[in-house]
Amino acid sequence: MPQDSAYIGVGEPVSRVTDALEKKGPMLEFAAMSQGAFTQVVSMAQRGMNPASNVDCARFALAAWKETRERQNLFLAEEFPALQFLACDAVMSRRKRRIVLLVHNVSSKKRWLALSKLGLQRRVDHVLCLSPHSQKVLVEHYGIPREKVSVIYSRVDTAYFQPQPETPLKRQVCAAGAVNRDYGTLIEAATGLDADVKIAADTIWRYSVANKGETQSAMLPPNVEMRSWGSYANLRQLYAESRVVVVPLARPIISGITVALEGMAMGKPVILTRNPYVEGFIEDGVTGFHVEPGNPVALRERLQWLLDHPQEAEAMGRRAREKAERDFSVERYVERILAPFS
Structure with missing residues (x-):
């Protein structure tokens, strides 16, 4: 990484970074890259600001621009x-700097309007995205040259999330996350299934809008439990004692990948709702299964097959773990982020 560089983004709270460094929680890229990869790190989370607030984003962007205006690599x-930062840069700076931008949700009209129609993409030297389909959208709909767009996929701490052979397996299926989840389809598929289904319906992103599954709790079948699991340690234990991890998605956007990769790192087969943005993470029939959206019958069939074929399911889980270590470790992710600066 060249000198005179700055990392600017949402980041993570100080407590979470501390936990990661002390191995009390998973290491994500912010903690990894804030330990020396950049000359300067400017984070909303570490300033107690809310990324869901337009006011906070604007305030932070202006402050971050002022603090990093002498940095050449951003x-x-x-x-x-x-x-908002790019808008500040467009208005207040004529000096060309090397800027690399990570775009998660390329299906958002707000991103498209700002980057394509308002021309903020002209301030950016290279764009990173999370899947081949995202790259296609950025090229074909945003008009960004293909050579300026790289796919970096996503990441998981394969040391924190890893198989725990000492943990007894239950006849249990688990799901986790709150953003863009189709838990209605999972609950329908689980009704009458000869296994317990545990849904950790919460999120580490306090500004996300959770699926309101708690309002359905009175209507859940007896084999389904939906609640918060409270901590990474508890979530890791839930993965460890389950035979299958399910990520049922609602809309076709990039989401659910964190949970899918955590399940893979734990050595579990993963069932993931098919959508073009998440292809490339699960290898269908190899590390898990794709199922069509909103299809409880197909989801139930896959769940039943994995429960009834434990040896095949364990082999899938082993291959999933191998893929997580090879392709989706935090170290590999950081390498892909830093590559445009080399």
């Missing part, structure tokens, strides 16, 4: 506050 880690 990594903008999230669309918001990155878009």
Whole structure:
């Protein structure tokens, strides 16, 4: 990484970074890259600011621009506050700098309007995205040259999330996450299934809008439990004692990948709702299964098959773990982020 560089983004709270460094929680890229990869790190989370607030994003973007205006190499880690930062840069600076931008949700009209129609993409030297389909959208709909777009996929701490052979397996299926989840389809598929289904319906992103599954709790079948699991340690234990990890998605956007990769790193087969943005993470029939959206019958069939074929399911889980270590470790992810600066 060249000198005179700055990392600007949402980041993580100090407590979470501390936990990661002390191995009390998973290491994500912010903690890894804030330990020396960049000359300067400017983070909303570490300033107690809310990325869901337009006011906070604007305030932070202006402050971050002022604090980093002498830096020549910039990594903008999230669309918001990155878009506001780019607007500040367009208005207040004529000096060309090397800017790398990570875009998560390329299907968003707000991102498209800001980057394509308002021309903020002209301030950016290289764009990073999370899947081949995202790259296609950025090229064909945003008009960004293909050579300026790289796919970096996503990441998981394969040391924190790893198989725990000492943990007794239950006849149990688990799911996790709250953003863009189709838990209605999973609950329908689980009704009458000869296994327990545990749904950790919460998220580490406090500004996300959770699926309101708690309002359905009174209507859940007796084999389904939906609640918060409270901590990474508890979530890791839930993965460890389950035979299958399910990620049922609602809309076709890039989401659910964190949970899918955590399940893979734990050595579990993963069932993931098919959508073009998440292809490339699960190898259908090899490390898990894709199922069509909103199809409880197909989901139930896959769940039943994995429960009834434990040896095949364990082999899938082993291959999933191998793929997570090879392709999706935090170290590999950081390498892909830093590559445009070399």
